[in-house]
Amino acid sequence: MKQFSSKRSIQILAHLLKEYGIFNIVISPGSRNAPLAIHFSETDEFNCYSIVDERSAGFVGIGMAKSEKMPVAITCTSGSAAANYYPSITEAFYQNVPLLVLTADRPSDYTDIFDGQTIRQKDLFQQHSYGDFQLLEDEKENADEENFDLIKKAIELCFEKQGPVHINIPLAEPLYELVSEVPHYPKVEKTFHHKKYELPSQLIAEWNLAKRILILVGTRDYSEKLEMQLFQLVKNHSAVILTEVNSNLKNDKFFSHIDRYIFNFSDEDCKNYAPDLLITVGQNVVSKKVKQFLRKAHPKNHWHIDEVWQPDTYFSLTEKIETQPEIFFGKLLNFIKLEPQSYFNLWDVLRDKKDLKHLEYCQNVVFSDFKFFEILSEKIPNNYHVHISNSSAIRYAQLFSYQQYRIHSNRGTSGIDGCTSTAMGYAMRNTQPTLLVTGEVSFFYDINGLWNQYIPPYTRIIIFNNGGGDIFKIIPGPGTANALDEFILTKHHKNAELLAKNFGFSYTRVEDEDTLVRVLDNFFSPDAQPKILEVDTAEIENAEILKGYFEFMK
Incomplete structure (x- = not known):
């Protein structure tokens, strides 16, 4: 016979996770989070994984979320166990990987009275999470209704921001009271907000006026659609596209080995190869040299395309494009001119020279x-x-x-x-x-x-x-x-x-x-x-x- 936690906050949490299709749960063993471990492992829909070390467990959750392209829930006991999640939460925050962080806690009035395994867990990850929520304990007035709304909001934020969201869950003893059936909870009306992107007309003008267009793609998942769009932009030599190995893009027209080409750039080289329009896509780039080059380049216009992050990495940002690059380039391609530019040939000559030297070095x-x-x-x-x-x-x-x-x-x-x-x-x-x-x-x-x-x-x-x-x-x-x-x-x-x-x-x-x-x-x-x-x-x-x-x- 199935045995579920009697904690209503955990029952509501499990119900909402199922409603939103979050089925992978990484559980680090402990006592305070035992109600979560018991309930999740007894519910057929969940795939539960026991990972002892919380620091490792957080990163395991990142790997699962990247593999499935869906949020993953991670849960641990109270105290230093929760703090051990922090390295993985910072990684998920800056890489935009959806983690739902479920930390069990002592009752809220136990903080700072020297009760065992009790730290200030509320808002623990505030600097590196997209939302921080604390559930009410079951016996509090209107706990069920408020917890339902809080969890729903947290899950939808995790989807929307594609990043870590923290739910702290105070749990009073007894922790091991079980029931064989759970109440029926209502279906959820999902309330995701989708932004509609409109292409500003001045960006079309900036593209058409530019003679030296450089597109730099940082860390991102593979996208066949983006790969094809960027090929359309570059096939007539209208732009230069720099990628790294973790850009997950492949085309013979792309320049795929940045450090091979620019590592030894002089100040004069930086001036000669500088773009007048820089377009950056995705997140972190590995090459420190390309950052140094573009910070010296001072492009007239710099657009960055990302749904969440708009960093001024090169100290020249002029346009924050808050949408998926596939949406942006799909619209841009309808309006811009794609004329051959000598800027591509400049880079192509450099590539041929450096690739030959690379092969020569490798042979010896x-x-x-x-x-x-x-x-x-x-x-x-x-x-x-x-x-x-x-x-x-x-x-x-x-x-x-x-x-x-x-x-x-x-x-x-x-x-x-x-x-x-x-x-x-x-x-x-x-x-x-x-x-x-x-x-x-x-x-x-x-x-x-x-x-x-x-x-x-x-x-x-x-x-x-x-x-x-x-x-x-x-x-x-x-x-x-x-x-x-x-x-x-x-x-x-x-x-x-x-x-x-x-x-x-x-x-x-x-x-x-x-x-x-x-x-x-x-x-x-x-x-x-x-x-x-x-x-x-x-x-x-x-x-x-x-x-x-x-x-x-x-």
Whole structure:
């Protein structure tokens, strides 16, 4: 016989989640949130996942939400458990991933009286959430009606903003009173608000007058429609389109390796290649160099297109276009002139020159992190969804051709803390296989991302182990500090072999190019358990090889 929580606030919450189609629930075990865990796990419609570590659980929720393109609910007990969600909430906030954050709490009058596991949870995530709500306890006057309205508002805000929304739920003891039936709650009249976008006439004029139009696409999910629209804009060489590996766009007319082309730009180059109209699409870009270039460029007009974020990243923003890029470009294409411009040819000549130099360097480079990323770009099966961790991993990937894959990376706050957990959450809810490509420091930091029973056997992880946070040898500054090895780079001699065994992954380790090429095909072949491949480059001067690449590309 089914056993449900007797807490009416939890019954109402579950009812509304079902009404809005939110069925994936990530539960971190605890006592204060036991009513939620009991109720959700006993309700047939919900897919419940037990993730012990709340920091990991939040990122697992991000991965699931990105995979399903639907909100995911995460729930934990009170106190520091709730605070451990914060890294994932900041990532979801800046990446616009819909998380419904359900934190159980002590009764509201228990705060600051030194009751166990009690902190100031109300509005805990206010700086990085799109809404903060606190439910009334069941015994409060009009609790059912007010909680129904609060939860409805929170869920709709989560959908509308596509980001984290927090519901704090004070629960008084007893926590384990159960019922076999729940009351009938009313159907919901959904009240989503959809903005209608009208194209301002002055934007048509600005496009038609511009001779040097540059479109920069940052982090975003794949969109076939946007890809086709941008091709229409560029096929006659009317504009230049810069993309990164995490832009998830592919076309021979797009310039897909920004750092390959502009890393060594002088002040004179910045002036020569500067646009007069800059159009930015999506969110965070990886390339620091493109930010420096465009901040020096001072374009006459800068439009940014995004439903939620309108950042003045390049200190030149003139138009905030608050709609989906597919809607905007669909309207723009009806009115603008698409005339060939010499600006495209300027960039095209640069591309041909730099691509030849890139190929020449690759032919002569020794085995290293650089060589590993080149080899891997040619060996991943096309059906894989590829998650690339932060730090040096995503920077190496920008230099090679990963555009044929669906690429994901936590570029909201760009931290290493949840890359593994996000990839594993994505894998749990996706029928296509998932590959995580990660540095070893990021992998070790988030090892609890593997601490669950739901990772499918077609999941793959490749760790490139260079013996520390090699990014700090690459970026300017840290290399001059006496504290580099111990306190910045964190040099070590660890590997992932025993961790792989502990979490039920098969494990292979390689140290040279020939072995890597030989094992990769088998690594991607089907197996009864997920696999980890560790590429050991710890004895190689990886930073010098990468610096040598950019020096060669001048």
